Amino acid sequence: MRYKLTFAYDGTDYQGFQSQKNGLGIQTVLEETLSKIAKEKIEVVASGRTDKGVHALGQVCHFDTLNKMSCNAWLRALNTYLPNDIAALDVEVVDDAFHARFHVTKKCYVYVIAKDYNLFRRHHEAYIPYPLDFEVMVEATKKLEGTHDFKGFGVYVEHKPTIKTLFQSSLEETDTHYIFTFIADGFLKYMVRSMVGTIVDIGRGKLPLSVIDIILENQDRTKVGKTSAPEGLYLKQVWY
């Protein structure tokens, strides 16, 4: 039986979704917990990886098991045995053909920047210690929307397509935060943090607004701003 699991995690204490030589990944914890509950070895396939320190509000994976527990029983058991920084949100039975990575149609990432440093939120939001021009950042963010070759903003992996469609690229301002929302059919490694870093550098006046067009046209990675910090990034939702 194949199950689809939606889950959230605080990435602070992990080396990323995948385990690394130097530390534990969320995937390992999840697989160990599922295996313990099912009393058989279970492997998961997630919608994609997240980097060290990056969080998820709605990551998705699938797994196969002979253990035909009800979805509610899975949910309760997972939230009993998972550590406090990983939470199962939803479990459903899916067709054996369902694939959590291959069948993704859209993903949503949000990136949160605090206007003031809050030491209690330091692992869960980015802080930029410079004044930022909100209007020009909105313009820069809007320029990214649409279908482009995002190679300049990502890490190139051979044979992987770098043309993506950004359905939504928006920025809102609250009294305390700047919040970016990006919805696309796919994201390259470091793409969101690279886009945010570039937009922030534009907002600080360190880069001109036109740099966005140049990077999108020439895929010139040397032009992008500093990759923004992982603690502001959340994988919010995955669509199938």
Place this chain on the structure above:
Amino acid sequence: MRYKLTFAYDGTDYQGFQSQKNGLGIQTVLEETLSKIAKEKIEVVASGRTDKGVHALGQVCHFDTLNKMSCNAWLRALNTYLPNDIAALDVEVVDDAFHARFHVTKKCYVYVIAKDYNLFRRHHEAYIPYPLDFEVMVEATKKLEGTHDFKGFGVYVEHKPTIKTLFQSSLEETDTHYIFTFIADGFLKYMVRSMVGTIVDIGRGKLPLSVIDIILENQDRTKVGKTSAPEGLYLKQVWY
């Protein structure tokens, strides 16, 4: 020259304000940072200790140094060299007779309980997985106000007075949280967490409302509820 320093900290990664055999305290980090800046050994005297995992929004200490830097220079230097989970908020020159512990007139603690578990806030708020009766908790909280012998709610230390005046003991409810505020001329060790634990047990229906009067009248420690978790507790303000 004697300085008064007001500072905030996230207690999550410390063994408490004071260093213990098994781990680092905030005091040690603060003294090492001050000593490094002043280029001489500096010791601090704080308004009081906080326990492992307890936070501060406005802890106060004093220290003496021969280094006559301006208050602003101290503030900037401290926030450059302190780790990200400790922040200097204010530095002022005080009379040599000022004492950060002996001269306290009032202290304010707040205790924050979340209505829903939020994995991103798990080190910074308490979560009670039971329905709570707000009205009866308000009544219980109000009963604590005034001058009482709080021995039943604290850990008794020989020769230390256990009669305290609680000027404010209140509870408010928001959409997402219950927030307690306690202002007193002094607090016994574990007193706030012991009061909150008892009030929560009353709110759950595990203890009757009358238990507050019994503990205050008979100082009966066996009657108090479970000491509430440290992560919900903040030392908010100290008055002199």
